[in-house]
Amino acid sequence: MRVAVVSDLHLAAEASVCRGGRSERALLQWLDLLAERHDHVVLLGDIWETLAPQRLGDQRAELERAALRWPGVRARLNDPAFVYLHGNHDLVAAELWGAPGEWRVEADGLRLWFTHGHQFDPFSSSAHSERAFWAVGWLMRAGLRRLVEQLDGVDQVLGGAHRVQARCQVQRRAVAAARAASVDLIVTGHTHLGGVYDHGDVRYLNSGTGAGGRRSCLSIDTATRRWFWIDGQAQRLPMVRPVLQLR
């Protein structure tokens, strides 16, 4: 079984708070290319941005508005090639569209567990996070988008090593959960920091983020036991070009 994994697009209705880019056409070309080359494309949560509505707590209306702004992406959620799981920024899709929070599957003797990963992050599962992301939305509307992105960059530089490497809390908790559930591969997004990490009996894979034209993703082949992360920012490097020819 070949599976591509894309997460954290953060598609929103309003351009000022949308981090997913502006062109739906380019995004769909990428998703459809992945679908052509894999049996499934897992959309691993935070595909939609609903935590930055104008009024606090208005996630349902925000999801519907975002879906209208990105109709092609919405249509693909009903396409059997795509498996959509909700994250914390699109949690409301569970209640509105019945989106599941995880996909567990066995293929070629391997047990795989796909889930967004916010349940392993104490901040994102806290009551404060909804209010914090709502406030960030207003900073972006107030023209401080660059500041928000820079803070995000600082967070990744300062916290990056801790968040990606084996001592990262999300990763440590995910690996412990995978071990308890006897799965071989646990696949999350959420941290926006992609990669593949070997923990002996368990592998932890993170899809990174496809937001803002970054187009990072995972490609997993259970038959050949090959899995790798494609860094969307480094997609011009010759070493990844022959693999997927990303544009």
Ligand SMILES: [Mn+2]
């Ligand atoms: Mn998330």
